[in-house]
Amino acid sequence: AQSVTQLDSHVSVSEGTPVLLRCNYSSSYSPSLFWYVQHPNKGLQLLLKYTSAATLVKGINGFEAEFKKSETSFHLTKPSAHMSDAAEYFCVVTPSGGYQKVTFGTGTKLQVIP
Amino acid sequence: NAGVTQTPKFRILKIGQSMTLQCTQDMNHNYMYWYRQDPGMGLKLIYYSVGAGITDKGEVPNGYNVSRSTTEDFPLRLELAAPSQTSVYFCASRTAETQYFGPGTRLLVL
Numbered sequence: 643a644q645s646v647t648q649l650d651s652h653v654s655v656s657e658g659t660p661v662l663l664r665c666n667y668s669s670s671y672s673p674s675l676f677w678y679v680q681h682p683n684k685g686l687q688l689l690l691k692y693t694s695a696a697t698l699v700k701g702i703n704g705f706e707a708e709f710k711k712s713e714t715s716f717h718l719t720k721p722s723a724h725m726s727d728a729a730e731y732f733c734v735v736t737p738s739g740g741y742q743k744v745t746f747g748t749g750t751k752l753q754v755i756p
Numbered sequence: 757n758a759g760v761t762q763t764p765k766f767r768i769l770k771i772g773q774s775m776t777l778q779c780t781q782d783m784n785h786n787y788m789y790w791y792r793q794d795p796g797m798g799l800k801l802i803y804y805s806v807g808a809g810i811t812d813k814g815e816v817p818n819g820y821n822v823s824r825s826t827t828e829d830f831p832l833r834l835e836l837a838a839p840s841q842t843s844v845y846f847c848a849s850r851t852a853e854t855q856y857f858g859p860g861t862r863l864l865v866l
Contacts, residue, residue, distance in 0.1 A: 651796075674853070676854075676855075678857075684860075685846065685857045686799075686846065687857075688856075691853060693853050732798060734855075744789070746791075746798035747798050748796070748797055748798045749796075749797075
């Protein structure tokens with residue numbers, strides 16, 4: 643069994659300040675973890691992925707995430723928020739190599755205040 | 757490559773009508789998926805396919821049907837539309853490590 647919990651449904655930051663979007667997971671298997679971003683009325687775009695290689699993963703647009711097995715977390719961070727980062731972010735877990743069982747978090751809406 | 761394409765982009769249906777949401781990918785991926793996304797919710801898996809001729813139910817399959825006659829196409833069929841099926845529908849295909857999503861179909865059932 644697996645599940646993913648995004649701890650905040652909404653996060654608001656000022657432009658230029660750090661971003662932290664939290665994700666906790668549970669999985670009976672060795673997991674692969676992903677972060678996707680969805681801008682309004684758009685499809686989902688892959689930001690970054692962890693697939694059992696380096697635990698600190700760098701993605702597009704300056705985002706990164708760290709896989710912490712002991713804490714079962716995969717939090718998304720960015721040092722300095724930009725207005726274009728305003729969107730909804732989804733944390734996703736699958737078993738490594740298990741293509742059927744894809745579980746999405748409920749999403750975190752990021753608001754960036756000028 | 758076009759990636760994953762979906763048609764139509766938007767549709768209004770009356771209760772009891774039927775329709776097919778089209779999904780095509782040109783990346784030769786074996787795995788394909790249909791999700792629905794309701795406001796304030798994550799994506800819920802409706803059906804998936806591991807290759808041509810093979811499909812299986814996901815988390816919320818009731819009221820939907822799928823077929824997979826070719827690697828490229830994975831249509832989703834609604835037989836008797838209900839207001840509860842008002843949602844945004846996303847099709848996806850994947851490689852070993854990454855899912856690729858289509859732009860979505862917004863469906864309104866009135």
